[in-house]
Every structure is written in C-alpha cells, then in structure tokens.
Amino acid sequence: MQQGSSFTRSLGLIPSSVMIGIFFFVPFVLILMTSVSVPSETGDYQLGFSMEHFERFATWFYIERALFSAGLCALIALLSLLIAYPFTYMLTQFGPRSQTLWLIYILAQLSLSEVLIAFSWQILLSRTGGIANILVMVGLAEKSFAMTPSAGAVLAALVYLAVPFSVLLLYPALSRLDKSLIEASRTLGASPLRTFFTVVMPVTRPAIISSGVTIFVLTLGAIIVPQVLGKPEHWTLSVLITDQAIFNFNMPFASALAVVLLALSASVIAVVTKFSGGK
C-alpha cells in the first residue's frame, strides 16, 4: 500500500523531471561543451577539449570584472532588502483590501522590461530632462548636471528593478507571521522597534536570505542597465558575455564566461545556504 503510493508519487514527478532535463540540462551541457571546444581550420569552432577560453578568462581584467559583478549584485541585494523589508512588514499591517491593491501595483512594475527601465532612468538622470533640474528649482544646485553614466546610476536603476521582486518574495513569510508572537513581545514590554528586530526579523530569516540570494542571481544577469547607465568600468560580466556572443561572435569564450558566471552564483548560493542553517 505504502509502496504503491510512493510509486504513484514518483510517477507524478516524471513529467516535471523530463521538462527540467530537456529545458535546463541540455542547454547547460551544450554551453559546457562549447566552452571547451577547439577552433576548426576555417576559424569556426568544433567539438573537442581545450581550456584556452578559461585561460583567457584567468587574467586580472576578467577576474576583476567577475568580482566587481558579484560585489555590485551583493550590494543591490542588500539595498533592495533594506527598502523592501520594512515596507513589506508595514504592508502586512494594512487591511486586506489595500494589501491587494498594493500587491497589484507592485506586480505591475514587474511588467516593465529592463530596457524600458534603463532608458527611463537615463532620461531621469540626464542634464536636460532630469531630476537635477528639480534640485536647481529648489535651490540645492546652481546648475543642472547629468548624473549618468555613473556607478550610482547603475546601482539606483538595478535596485529599482529588484525591489518589487524582494517585496513579492518577502510577502508570503511576513503575511503568515504569527501575530501572537508580536503581541507576546509587546505585552512583555518590548517597544515596536525592539519587537521588529528581535522577533519579526529572526522569525523571517529564511525568507530574507532566499530573497537576497534571488535578487543577487537576478541582477547578475542584467545587461542593459550597466551598459546604458554605466561607463565601461561598470560593465558587468553579463555585458561582456553579450559582447562576445553577439558582436565578436566568439561563442566558445562567451560560453566559458557564462560557465564562470554560473559557478559564481552557484557558489554564492551554496555558501549562503550553508551558513544560514541549510534551509
């Protein structure tokens, strides 16, 4: 009887496993194979084994790019959590109707593409049409100035991109939070602030961590924002991958960089999961 039910359960898993096999595993294997391919006589590439593309990566320029990308995305994950967490906590205190309206509003932000966001921020931060003019109007600046391209512009636009995701990832945990825990803390004399830091945050720690990691991985793949709003020194590894794949048509090197990026995000996920108690 029990054996039968576990068999049915495994049977139910087959379609999803096959899907994952085809749509995730096969492209990954292809990328892996391309990243170690060898050049053919005609300048094309062919099946083989060579580490030359990884050797090309192993120069300070590319390693520095990889570290910069990881650092930038970690900072974005941190900033978007700092914005999204208190907001989501407040949101769960609202009535059900306004909660729904807020969630719809935030979901709608997700429909904006990275391209739209990048170009909107470009205008917003420009000298002629940008917020610098408002600073002039209120007397904070003497003359309008451009705020892009700069590291700050890249950071601001990517945080903007990431905040709705953080809210949606944090919302389930915070909305299911047992209210009696807060009440207990309050009746025992803790201030709302203390309750927030010593009760609410520790209880929702897994959600904070998974949200942070998701944002990290998500922004690691951003291409348009760093390119449009940043200078070349702010271009991430993903921008360089696109350059190699689309403009230089060096698929093997693009694949090698992609494998590195994948390894980078996998190791970050692994480390975070290990040190956060393995959930």
Add this chain to the structure above:
Amino acid sequence: MTRTLSRRRFMGTAAATGAVALSAPSILRAANGPIKVGTYGGFFEESFKQFIFPEFTAATGIEVNSMAVPTGETWLVQIKNAARAKTAPADVSLMAGTPRNEGAQQKLFQTLDESKLPNLSNLNDRFQDRYDDGGLYGVGALSWYITLCTNSDEIPEAPTSWAALWDEQYKDQIGVLGLASNSFLLEVTAATHFGGTDILSTKDGIQQCFDKIAEMVPNVRLWYKDEGAFQQALQDGEIPMGQYYHDVAGLAAAEGFPVVSTFPKEGGVLDSGYWIVPQYVEPLDEVHAFIDFMSTPETQALLARNVGTAPVVNAELTDLTEEELAAVGSPKDPIIPRYDIYQEHADWISDTWNRVIAG
C-alpha cells in the same frame, strides 16, 4: 528620427530579425520565381522595397522577395548553418566588414561570373572583393560615413580634425561607438596620429594606437552600442560631440536639431555593405542581373537620393548634383577600415580594447 535608427541597431533588430529569419521555413522556389534579396532591416529594407526593387523588376522582369537580415556576425552564422543543410537563406544579400572576410575565409560565398556583370567596371578595386585565386565574391553595394558630429549650440565652431577627441577641453563630453570593430577608432587614431592605417599592419603598431586611445578615454562620457542612446544626447547637447553616422546626423539637422556633421581633415570613416551570394543559391542568372543593376550609376544615384547612402561608383558617372553628393559624402580621402586586423587579432583586440576603455 526613427527612420534610420534600426539600421545598425544591433541589440534589438539584429537579434530579432535573426530569430525571425531562423524560424522562417525555407520555401521551395518555382522556376523563374522571385529572387530573395536581403538588406538590413528597418529603414533600409523599407527604402529598398519602395524605391529600388520596383525599378529592378521594371527593368528586368525579375520579381524580388525582400527580406531583412541582421547586421554583424549573426547573419554569417545563419548562412553557414544553411550551407550545412545545402541550402541558402537568401539569394543575394548585403554584408559588411569583418563578417564578410570571415565568410570568405570559410568559402561560404559563390564566385561570381564577371562576364555577366558589365557594370562592375564602374566600381573601383576597393569595391571588388576577391578570393586569392582572383575569383570575385563581393561587389560594393552602398557606403556610409562615420564623421565627427557636434551640437552647434554647445560647440558653435565644429573642430575640423579627429584630434579634437584628444583635446582636454572636451573632458567627459564625447560619445564614441563602444566596440573596436564598429567604432574603427584604431583606424581613426592611426590616421590622426600616425600618418595612416599602415601602422596597424603589425601588433606593435596596433598597441601604439591603443596607447594613444588610452589618452582620450578621460574625454569619453559615453561608449555607445546603440545609435539611439547617443542620438538623443547629441541632439540635446548633453554629450555635445562624438563619432556618429553622417546620414542620420543629416536627417536630424533637417528636422531642426542643432547637429552638425563634419568630415575631419583626416577623412570620415567609410564603411560599406557588399553584395554576396551564398553557396547553393540556384537562380544565378537573376542574381547576377540584380548585382549588375545595382552597380549602374543610375541605381547608385537612386540610392543616394532615397536611402541616403554614398555611391560606390565614381561620383562623376552619376547625375548627382554637388549638393546631393555633399549630403551623402565628401570628396576628401576617407579612412578605410582595416577589417583584416579584426579577424587576425580578434581576441587580442577585443581584450585590449576592453581593458583600455575601462580605464
């Protein structure tokens, strides 16, 4: 403004048209059916459909099926994949720069029959691409210039030399194309500071040009890959100077924007598209008739007037007026891109370029 935007806009159009072309099933051709001609998508293809193809059909009776092809290497890959399946994605198409060299190296293009191209003599040698054995595989189709463009509100007197890119007074005020192989800044540097592009024949020489480019990096505010990203900034005066396309700058000026395109004394960068015929193309007579038609002075004048491109035939052969010629080009000697170096030193140039522009 939107008219020419998509021509060289790699990010969107190239990828999108690539995908469409890939997914389109190949259609079996009836005998003497239309030939499939590939031009760059957007404004280019529209203009060809409207002004050029009907003239060709009227002159020869051959129908044309127009298709949009991506610029850059994506199109070469599609041709290559089709060749593996012993077919061709288009009968004749435009191809520029480095991809054309690579395609030739891989022998992906057919050798053309010069006896069927009487108008080939209108084109000088630069516009006749040949294999080592002398076989013709590429015929110049049209040209465009990259020039030094300025916003006349911000910079009333436009500089007359590419040396302005190095001038310290323009610190953080310049926009240039973001790749070595589409900005041709190595060639510009060689022409401006080393007396011509011959210095690029050796790796040492290229390195010297890179060292010189490093000196202009502080002046560059924007390294753009998308024409639209720079056009707006140039028109608003946000980034008052930079490399840009002469034809689009002319359109912006015609619309009343304070944009001036200057041919520097070292010359504008002349980039060109060539007609190539992939392997396995069958209606060869029709394709030759098409290329020959495109090489006539009359068609070249038609292109200059309606597409805004510079003629590949000697300007004196055409009936273009001086004004019309000035709108599409300049009598000064142009800077001709050294496509060969991007093939020979591809990885090294791309890595060094990335390092140099990141400061």
